[in-house]
Amino acid sequence: MAPARFVGHVLLTFARYLGDLSLLLAEVLRGIAHGQLRFRLVVHQIFEIGYRSQLVILITGAFTGAVFATQTFFQFQRLQMDTAVGPVVSVSMFRELGPVLCGLMVAGRVGAAMSAELGTMKVTEQIDALRALAVHPVDYLVIPRFVAMVVSMPLLVAECIGIGILAAYLLTTQVLGVSEAYYLHNMLHFTGTRDIAMGLMKALVFGFLIVFVACHQGLNARDGAVGVGRATTEAVVIGSLFILVVNFFLTMTFNIVWPGGK
Amino acid sequence: MSAPTPAREVISVDNLVQTLAGQEILRGFSLKVYQGETLVLLGRSGGGKSVFLRHLIGLLQPLSGSVTVEDRNISVLSERELSPVRRRMGMVFQNGALFDSMNVADNVAFAMRERGETDELLISQKVQHALQMVELHGQQNKMPVNLSGGMRKRVALARTLINEPRYMLYDEPTAGLDPIVADSIDLLVRRLQRQLGVTSIVVTHDMKSTFTIADHVAFLHEGRCYFYGTVAQLRASTDPIIRDFVDGRSHETP
Numbered sequence: 001m002a003p004a005r006f007v008g009h010v011l012l013t014f015a016r017y018l019g020d021l022s023l024l025l026a027e028v029l030r031g032i033a034h035g036q037l038r039f040r041l042v043v044h045q046i047f048e049i050g051y052r053s054q055l056v057i058l059i060t061g062a063f064t065g066a067v068f069a070t071q072t073f074f075q076f077q078r079l080q081m082d083t084a085v086g087p088v089v090s091v092s093m094f095r096e097l098g099p100v101l102c103g104l105m106v107a108g109r110v111g112a113a114m115s116a117e118l119g120t121m122k123v124t125e126q127i128d129a130l131r132a133l134a135v136h137p138v139d140y141l142v143i144p145r146f147v148a149m150v151v152s153m154p155l156l157v158a159e160c161i162g163i164g165i166l167a168a169y170l171l172t173t174q175v176l177g178v179s180e181a182y183y184l185h186n187m188l189h190f191t192g193t194r195d196i197a198m199g200l201m202k203a204l205v206f207g208f209l210i211v212f213v214a215c216h217q218g219l220n221a222r223d224g225a226v227g228v229g230r231a232t233t234e235a236v237v238i239g240s241l242f243i244l245v246v247n248f249f250l251t252m253t254f255n256i257v258w259p260g261g262k
Numbered sequence: 263m264s265a266p267t268p269a270r271e272v273i274s275v276d277n278l279v280q281t282l283a284g285q286e287i288l289r290g291f292s293l294k295v296y297q298g299e300t301l302v303l304l305g306r307s308g309g310g311k312s313v314f315l316r317h318l319i320g321l322l323q324p325l326s327g328s329v330t331v332e333d334r335n336i337s338v339l340s341e342r343e344l345s346p347v348r349r350r351m352g353m354v355f356q357n358g359a360l361f362d363s364m365n366v367a368d369n370v371a372f373a374m375r376e377r378g379e380t381d382e383l384l385i386s387q388k389v390q391h392a393l394q395m396v397e398l399h400g401q402q403n404k405m406p407v408n409l410s411g412g413m414r415k416r417v418a419l420a421r422t423l424i425n426e427p428r429y430m431l432y433d434e435p436t437a438g439l440d441p442i443v444a445d446s447i448d449l450l451v452r453r454l455q456r457q458l459g460v461t462s463i464v465v466t467h468d469m470k471s472t473f474t475i476a477d478h479v480a481f482l483h484e485g486r487c488y489f490y491g492t493v494a495q496l497r498a499s500t501d502p503i504i505r506d507f508v509d510g511r512s513h514e515t516p
């Protein structure tokens with residue numbers, strides 16, 4: 001009975017959590033429908049999410065591309081397929097590595113910051129002060145972050161993929177000695193709009209997950225500094241796990257809905 | 263201080279019940295507040311005074327019972343439906359609850375900007391006026407983290423005053439302040455009532471403050487309204503629980 005009860009408890013908790021996230025999403029959509037879009041705050045959040053993540057995203061993209069190219073090169077070289085490094089790196093960066101690694105880095109950097117900021121506002125009564133001043137906290141705090149994330153995340157992922165492919169190209173052609181023409185030709189031949197669409201769709205979905213998980217944790221923080229710390233940790237952990245699990249289902253869905261071809 | 267002539271009942275709380283973290287905080291609390299008066303709510307620390315105050319502006323929804331503001335039951339309204347009611351009210355939180363990412367001027371101007379006001383000259387004039395009312399002129403550019411406890415409370419007061427509220431809710435406005443700043447806050451509460459006709463509900467356990475500002479006093483004890491009356495009636499009460507509170511006696515052996 002005990003294991004069944006435990007599983008039931010876990011499932012119920014998860015269902016309740018998804019319900020909470022759905023309610024937050026509904027409130028965001030209701031706010032947007034009411035015209036609650038504060039452009040100044042959106043621009044500020046784009047700066048926080050997009051601009052301030054530049055260093056992290058550039059390093060993540062460049063080193064992922066470079067290390068993946070190196071591994072692929074030394075494996076493929078034995079089969080005399082070293083010009084296939086280009087398409088393998090490119091397709092992998094678009095479909096999986098770019099969106100997932102960029103998502104994990106943004107969940108760590110931006111998700112933690114959002115959750116900590118909102119959590120601190122919650123425990124110091126600043127969110128109650130907003131409500132008392134007749135301002136809906138979702139309109140003022142969540143919608144700008146949501147819109148900024150929708151704008152920033154595909155751009156960050158595109159940048160991460162681009163830098164990764166560039167780093168792989170430079171390393172493979174300039175250091176490892178693969179022909180530039182063959183590399184580029186093969187890469188462009190085997191990389192299609194399908195790969196690009198998959199990468200950007202994933203970016204958008206991961207952006208949604210990061211912003212909703214982080215804002216939900218922040219808005220529900222309690223018990224002072226300890227609670228803010230807990231909310232921040234949970235925002236990063238839950239956000240990252242969601243990205244990894246949802247990524248699997250997205251990959252499956254994409255390949256079933258849009259199989260084969262480019 | 264004598265109560266003003268009987269006036270219209272503007273806030274009515276009926277049989278309020280609230281439980282937080284499994285503990286029954288309010289057990290059928292009822293109270294009426296009249297237009298233009300200052301009502302002081304007394305009670306022991308942790309007795310549920312702040313919890314009660316939060317119901318008056320819809321920050322908490324009661325388990326049962328109702329809060330009626332100007333003939334409208336606000337305890338059944340959604341967060342968005344509460345906005346017009348909240349625009350007529352102001353709440354000063356115990357620690358000020360200032361937005362710590364903004365300086366004093368931006369904190370005070372917050373409600374005006376949120377209402378869509380874009381005339382920065384008008385906003386600046388109103389901010390200066392509100393800061394003058396709380397005797398904080400010239401502090402516009404300071405960040406909340408650099409303010410003392412008393413200054414934070416006064417900025418919080420200025421932030422609500424800029425809305426020109428009809429009702430003010432104060433949560434322990436003089437707690438933790440030196441006696442002179444506490445007195446200046448009391449005088450300000452009084453001045454707002456006289457000059458602007460603001461109806462105030464003040465949660466406190468500061469007896470000096472109570473005797474200075476109250477028209478009516480309510481005493482919250484074990485989740486219910488144990489006493490309601492004027493300051494004179496409070497002073498004259500022979501009830502042992504009221505007397506212990508007013509005189510500050512604990513009955514513990516040293």
